[in-house]
Structures are given as C-alpha cells and as structure tokens.
Amino acid sequence: MNKFLKWFASDSFIVSLAAIFMGLLLGAVVMFIGGYNPITAYMALLQSVFGSLDGFGEALREMAPLVLTGLAVAFAFRAGMFNIGAAGQVLMGMTGASLIGIKVTGLPAIIHAPLAVIVGALFGGLWAALAGYIKAKRGVNEVITTIMLNWIALFLCNYIVRTFLLMPGSQRSLDVESSSWVSIGWLSEMMGNARVHWGILIAILASIFFYYFLWKTKQGFEIRAVGSNPEAARYAGINVNKNIVKAMFISGVLAGLAGAFETLGVFHYQSIYSSLPQYGFNGIAVALLGMTHPFGVLAGAGLFGMLTYGASGMSFEAGVPSEIIQIVIGSIIFFIAAQGIVRFILKPVYKRKKEKVL
Amino acid sequence: MKKAVKFSLFMLLAFSLVLAACGNNKSGGTTSTGSEGEGGKTGSDIKIGMVTDTGGVNDKSFNQTSWEALQALEKEQGIKVQYLQSTGEADYQPNLNKFVKGGYDLTWGIGFALEKALGEIATQNPDSNFAIIDAAVDAPNVESVLFSENEGAFLVGVIAGKMTKTNKIGFVGGAESPTIKKFEIGFKAGIEAVNPKAEFTALYASGFDKPDEGKAAASTLYNDGVDIIFQAAGGTGNGVFNEAQDRKGQGVWVIGVDKDQSIDFGNEITLTSMIKRVDVAIKTVSQQVIDGTFKGGTTTVLGLKEDGVGIADTSSANVPQEVLDEVQSYKEKIVSGEITVPTVK
CATH class of the missing domain: 3.40.50.2300 (Response regulator)
Known part of the structure; x- marks a missing residue:
C-alpha cells in the first residue's frame, strides 16, 4: 500500500498530471480566443462520456485499441526500441482476423472467434518481428524499417481485401462470419447498442501480463537488460539478437490484437484504407503519456479515449469544433515531451513543499 | 529566479488580455460554428x-x-x-x-x-x-x-472532346469505387461521342484526402501531353488544381467536380465544372x-432530367458558344432518352 501511495507522489506522476492540466488549460485559452465557453465545452465532453450508458460503452470501445497500441509501443521501448509501426501491425492484425473470419466457415463460435483473434495477433507479431530480425541481423534502425513496413502493410492489406475479400461494388470486405464476432451481445443491448467487445477486457489483461512478464520473469528481465544496455547484457551472457526479435514480436502481437478486435468486435468487416489508422500513432503518445509503464498506459489510453470520443459530444452540445481537442491532445504531448517547461512552472510548488518538510 | 516567474506571469496576463480582445471581435462577426440554433426565432x-x-x-x-x-x-x-x-x-x-x-x-x-x-x-x-x-x-x-453522375460527366466529356488541342484527355479519380467509376465511364462516353480519336487515360489515387497524390497524377498526365483533366477526387482533386496552377499559361485545364470550382480556383485553369446538385x-x-x-x-x-447533375453556369467564360450549344443538344437527347449513357464498361 505504501508503495502504491509513493507511486502517486512520484515525480513522473506529478509531471504527467501537470502536463495534462496545462494541456487542458491551453485548450481552454484557444476556445476562449475562438469565442467559445471552455467550461460548457469541457462539461459537454464529460457529459458525452459519462452521461449515458451507450456513450460510456462507446468511449470504452475507443479506448481498447489505444491501450493495446500504447502497450505495443511501450513494450518495444522497454527493450530499447522505438516501434513506430504499430499502425501497420494493427492493419496486419485486422487482415489476419478478416481472413479467418471470412474464409473459414462452419466452426463453432467458441473456436472460430479465438482462432481469428490469435491469427490476427500473429500477423501483427510477425510483421513487427520482421523489423526486429532486420535490426538483429543487419543492425538497421527499427525506426526506419517500421515506418517503411507501415506503408507496405497498408498496400498489402488493401490488396488482400480487394482481391480476396471484397464485397462487390464497395470499398470494404465482406462481413465476417457471425461465429467469429467478439462482441458482447447482452452487454451491448444493455448499453444502448454501444459496440462493446471482449477486447476491452483483453486490453486490461494485456497490461497486467506486460507488468508481470517484464518485472517478474527471467525473460522479461533479459529484455529489460537489453533495453537498458545491450553491451552489458551481451557481457552478462544474454542473447541480445534473440531478445530484440522477441520483444518486437510481443510488441507486434499487442498491436495486432488491437486490429483483430477492431475488425471482429467493432466493424465486422475491413475497409480499404486510404491512410494508416490513427490509433497506431496515438499509441506512441499514449505510451509517452503513461511513461511506458503498463498501468500508466492504461490511464493514458483512458484519457485519450475520453478526449477523442468526447470531442464529438463537445461539438454537438457546445458547438466547439472537434479539432480543438486535437490542440488539447497535441499540447499535452508537447508538455510531456518538454518536461523542462512543466518542471519550471512546478518549481514554486516544489519549493514550498520542501520548506514544509523542513 | 523569482523575477523571471513574476515576469512570465505578467506576460501571460497581458497576452491573455490581448487574446480576449481578439476573441470578442471574432465571436461578434463570423458564424462558422456548428450550432447556430439560437439565430432563428x-x-x-x-x-x-x-x-x-x-x-x-x-x-x-x-x-x-x-x-x-x-x-x-x-x-x-x-x-x-x-x-x-x-x-x-x-x-x-x-x-x-x-x-x-x-x-x-x-x-x-x-x-x-x-x-x-x-x-x-x-x-x-x-x-x-x-x-x-x-x-x-x-x-x-x-x-x-x-x-446519375455518368450523365453529367458525359456533358463535360463533350466539352473536353471538343476543346482539347493535344487530343489527349485525362481523368483523376479518388478511389476505384462504383460511384467514381460512373464519372469515368460517362466522361469517356462523352469524349467518344464527339471526338473518337482522342486518347483517354484514367488514373486513380488511394483516397479522397490525398492532394499530394492528386498533384502527382496530374503532373504525370500533363507531362504526357494531356491538356484537360477531369477530376472526381474530393480533396485529392485540390492537388490536381494545384498542379495546373503551377503550369498556368501552358494551356492546361482542369474540369471541376460537384460544385462550381472556378469560384475556388479561378477561370484561368478551370475549364468548367460538373455540378452534382447535392x-x-x-x-x-x-x-x-x-x-x-x-x-x-x-x-x-x-439525373439530368431532374437537374440533379449538370455543368456550371459559369462555363461560358472559357467554353465557346457553339460547344455549349452542342452540350445543350446532347443534354436534350439524354433527357428524352435518345441517348443512354453507360454506367459500366
């Protein structure tokens, strides 16, 4: 318990909180300049997330992929790598899930749905492992390869959908078999048809797995050691190359899960995308916001999901353009990244605290 | 250090006052917000x-x-x-x-x-x-x-077929969807009706929000000697106009889509627009x-009969009267059912 409290009082937690507050404040200033009332706007935002059951369900739906992509980026980060390719891995996950969901028929739901999810996760994992392999084998920076693989994934997935899965006369795939759905029907009905799905639960479980694996197992220790100092890890007898590929694979699995659940739980089909899905990149921001700690990511994704989902409520109730929320999110990331500014502003607060202690 | 904090606080205050003044001016004049319910009593x-x-x-x-x-x-x-x-x-x-x-x-x-x-x-x-x-x-x-986008596209196809000097005409679509295909096929049919010898090339971008791809496609077409491009690509089409703007004075034209785009992009590059009366x-x-x-x-x-599609009223700025007369006669033939514009190849 004491440890838990300490975490709340920790420096990074306070800085994150201050950055969020400053981001919201900056957003309020921008709204004020635009001639809107920031208080009604933020109230409308909260209202649309917590005001009704279906709003809350949809906000959860928005958060689930953000948790998973955030975890994906954070996991690679712990292994000393920067996985910018979550978007591409999400797409691969979607495609894997759609292939199984559409092409495999006649299976009972209890097998079909998990199979589709697992294949989606594997697609994402292997796609990321490819970048890990190139780094381990040839030392190519994963930032470059993952970005390049993003585009390859986009066009490869569009090709697969267009050639094998296309619903004639439209820009999307056929519907996946209902036996592969991971929607929670009864809960959906209870929550006014909000598209809630098992991915929300899996996302939370994934963050617990993340914590347990990295901090409580030997393999996790190895990955962290490689992340902190590959040379020292090598000297200690850890196979660095193997761990790089493994870390990228797990990172990709997490992102692939996000994609699989979007297809099987939310849309029940896959679109031909004209650009990479946004939450792939938002995962980077979520990971930063959560200080690459799994529970931080959970909280960060919660905030992000709330802001992005609530934005339309803000525009509906208070007439504030939803783009304003992008400014808020942008400035929160800015303040997290530029911690010097936050610390500078927090300085008087810290000083007083110290005086009190003395 | 204390001074610096005080100073920055002061600056912040001053800044926000200035901004507040701006804000008041703005909220009085423009009406670009989403909800304007209070206006109509x-x-x-x-x-x-x-x-x-x-x-x-x-x-x-x-x-x-x-x-x-x-x-x-x-x-x-x-x-x-x-x-x-x-x-x-x-x-x-x-x-x-x-x-x-x-x-x-x-x-x-x-x-x-x-x-x-x-x-x-x-x-x-x-x-x-x-x-x-x-x-x-x-x-x-x-x-x-x-x-019936194909019917409107047919009319601008007639204009393009009559007005091309290089005998090469291009089309840029936003995505290979059935709706956009209807534009292409109608356009092509219009060209073939008046100028069967004209060469026709269609290029597609990967989405409706890709002005960079639109610009690249337009550049490819113009370099091939195309002088008129019909774009049906939403935001991607803005890139086509942008490329034409860069080549202003080289005799290149764009045919706009959905609304009269000469208003946005000017008469020097906008030959005409196919209007879709959404x-x-x-x-x-x-x-x-x-x-x-x-x-x-x-x-x-x-369709044309219901005035749901058509050409822009400002077409006469660049299109000579005899071409417009021909367009009119084709329009009458389509309305009367004498010509059926294809929707699929």
Whole structure:
C-alpha cells in the first residue's frame, strides 16, 4: 500500500498530471480566443462520456485499441526500441482476423472467434518481428524499417481485401462470419447498442501480463537488460539478437490484437484504407503519456479515449469544433515531451513543499 | 529566479488580455460554428442534423455543399441545423446516434461510406428519420438519394472532346469505387461521342484526402501531353488544381467536380465544372420533413432530367458558344432518352 501511495507522489506522476492540466488549460485559452465557453465545452465532453450508458460503452470501445497500441509501443521501448509501426501491425492484425473470419466457415463460435483473434495477433507479431530480425541481423534502425513496413502493410492489406475479400461494388470486405464476432451481445443491448467487445477486457489483461512478464520473469528481465544496455547484457551472457526479435514480436502481437478486435468486435468487416489508422500513432503518445509503464498506459489510453470520443459530444452540445481537442491532445504531448517547461512552472510548488518538510 | 516567474506571469496576463480582445471581435462577426440554433426565432422547432464522412465539413466538395444547403434552409425556414464530423469510420455510428438521442427530425448521412452504419442505426431506431446521399439503404425510415453522375460527366466529356488541342484527355479519380467509376465511364462516353480519336487515360489515387497524390497524377498526365483533366477526387482533386496552377499559361485545364470550382480556383485553369446538385437533394428531402410529407423507404435517382447533375453556369467564360450549344443538344437527347449513357464498361 505504501508503495502504491509513493507511486502517486512520484515525480513522473506529478509531471504527467501537470502536463495534462496545462494541456487542458491551453485548450481552454484557444476556445476562449475562438469565442467559445471552455467550461460548457469541457462539461459537454464529460457529459458525452459519462452521461449515458451507450456513450460510456462507446468511449470504452475507443479506448481498447489505444491501450493495446500504447502497450505495443511501450513494450518495444522497454527493450530499447522505438516501434513506430504499430499502425501497420494493427492493419496486419485486422487482415489476419478478416481472413479467418471470412474464409473459414462452419466452426463453432467458441473456436472460430479465438482462432481469428490469435491469427490476427500473429500477423501483427510477425510483421513487427520482421523489423526486429532486420535490426538483429543487419543492425538497421527499427525506426526506419517500421515506418517503411507501415506503408507496405497498408498496400498489402488493401490488396488482400480487394482481391480476396471484397464485397462487390464497395470499398470494404465482406462481413465476417457471425461465429467469429467478439462482441458482447447482452452487454451491448444493455448499453444502448454501444459496440462493446471482449477486447476491452483483453486490453486490461494485456497490461497486467506486460507488468508481470517484464518485472517478474527471467525473460522479461533479459529484455529489460537489453533495453537498458545491450553491451552489458551481451557481457552478462544474454542473447541480445534473440531478445530484440522477441520483444518486437510481443510488441507486434499487442498491436495486432488491437486490429483483430477492431475488425471482429467493432466493424465486422475491413475497409480499404486510404491512410494508416490513427490509433497506431496515438499509441506512441499514449505510451509517452503513461511513461511506458503498463498501468500508466492504461490511464493514458483512458484519457485519450475520453478526449477523442468526447470531442464529438463537445461539438454537438457546445458547438466547439472537434479539432480543438486535437490542440488539447497535441499540447499535452508537447508538455510531456518538454518536461523542462512543466518542471519550471512546478518549481514554486516544489519549493514550498520542501520548506514544509523542513 | 523569482523575477523571471513574476515576469512570465505578467506576460501571460497581458497576452491573455490581448487574446480576449481578439476573441470578442471574432465571436461578434463570423458564424462558422456548428450550432447556430439560437439565430432563428421563427416558430418552427424542426431539427435536422448531418454526419460528414471522413472528408470533413470543409472539403470544398459534397460535405461542404450539404452543410451550406442546410445552413440556407436554416436561414429561410428558421429550423435548427447541426453537423458532426467523423474523424474515422468508427465515428459514424456514435455520431448518428447523437442526433437520434437528441430527438432530431431528420439525420443525413453524407456519402456512401456511411451506408452500413446508417443502415444499422436506422434499424435500431425505427421511429427516427434518416436520409443518405450516394448510397441506397433499404429501410422504411431511410430516404436514399443517388445521382446519375455518368450523365453529367458525359456533358463535360463533350466539352473536353471538343476543346482539347493535344487530343489527349485525362481523368483523376479518388478511389476505384462504383460511384467514381460512373464519372469515368460517362466522361469517356462523352469524349467518344464527339471526338473518337482522342486518347483517354484514367488514373486513380488511394483516397479522397490525398492532394499530394492528386498533384502527382496530374503532373504525370500533363507531362504526357494531356491538356484537360477531369477530376472526381474530393480533396485529392485540390492537388490536381494545384498542379495546373503551377503550369498556368501552358494551356492546361482542369474540369471541376460537384460544385462550381472556378469560384475556388479561378477561370484561368478551370475549364468548367460538373455540378452534382447535392444541395438540391438535401433541400428537397429536408423540405419534406419540414412540411410533414416525409415518407422514407424510397430511393431517388437524380439525373439530368431532374437537374440533379449538370455543368456550371459559369462555363461560358472559357467554353465557346457553339460547344455549349452542342452540350445543350446532347443534354436534350439524354433527357428524352435518345441517348443512354453507360454506367459500366
């Protein structure tokens, strides 16, 4: 318990909180300049997330992929790598899930749905492992390869959908078999048809797995050691190359899960995308916001999901353009990244605290 | 250090005062916000909403046209109108739901991308009314509006076929969807009707929000000696115009789409525009709701006959009268049924 409290009082937690507050404040200033009332706007935002059951369900739906992509980026980060390719891995996950969901028929739901999810996760994992392999084998920076693989994934997935899965006369795939759905029907009905799905639960479980694996197992220790100092890890007898590929694979699995659940739980089909899905990149921001700690990511994704989902409520109730929320999110990331500014502003607060202690 | 903090606080205060002054000026003058319900105090409490596709409300194309049509209705009839933008395909359902929950009398879905989402929401809420552009949704409470884009494209094809100097004509589409194919096929048929020898090339971008790809496609075509490009690509088409602007004075032309794009891009590069009267559709169906005559469950197709498609009124700026006369005669033939414009190859 004491440890838990300490975490709340920790420096990074306070800085994150201050950055969020400053981001919201900056957003309020921008709204004020635009001639809107920031208080009604933020109230409308909260209202649309917590005001009704279906709003809350949809906000959860928005958060689930953000948790998973955030975890994906954070996991690679712990292994000393920067996985910018979550978007591409999400797409691969979607495609894997759609292939199984559409092409495999006649299976009972209890097998079909998990199979589709697992294949989606594997697609994402292997796609990321490819970048890990190139780094381990040839030392190519994963930032470059993952970005390049993003585009390859986009066009490869569009090709697969267009050639094998296309619903004639439209820009999307056929519907996946209902036996592969991971929607929670009864809960959906209870929550006014909000598209809630098992991915929300899996996302939370994934963050617990993340914590347990990295901090409580030997393999996790190895990955962290490689992340902190590959040379020292090598000297200690850890196979660095193997761990790089493994870390990228797990990172990709997490992102692939996000994609699989979007297809099987939310849309029940896959679109031909004209650009990479946004939450792939938002995962980077979520990971930063959560200080690459799994529970931080959970909280960060919660905030992000709330802001992005609530934005339309803000525009509906208070007439504030939803783009304003992008400014808020942008400035929160800015303040997290530029911690010097936050610390500078927090300085008087810290000083007083110290005086009190003395 | 203390001084610095004090100074920055002071600057912040001064800055915010200046900003506040700006803010007041702005809020007095412009009306670019989403909700303007308070403006119309005339009796009617009909509420009409629309959900954009991912192009957004300022796409200089059909989302914008739709919103402008609703705003005009608001002014004329004193109804309340509102829009919601969709940033991704996941937004369609919750956005539509917001209007349903808000008790709106009619909710528009703009574009074929909303077909499935609108269908589902309409089935879940049989007591609410919906309408959709560019897609047919089969539900008793949905009014679907489609356009015969091929007929309008045929007319601008006639113009292109008559006006080309290099005998090479190009087309840039936003995505290889059935709707956009209709533009291409109609356009091609129009060219072939008046100039069978002209060479025709069609290029497609990977989406409607890719001006860079539009610019690259236009550059390829112009370099090949094409002198007239018809774009049916939404925001991507802005890139086509941009490329033409860079080559101003080299005798290159763009044919605009959806609305009179010479207003945005000028007469020096805009040969003409194929108009798709989304505004007419929005006004007609919305008016039915206001009058209480809305039925739903039907699909309306607006073609040349219904004035749902056509060419821009400002075409005469660049197109000589004899070509316009020919366009007129083709129009009459299509309306009378003498010519049937193909929709598929």
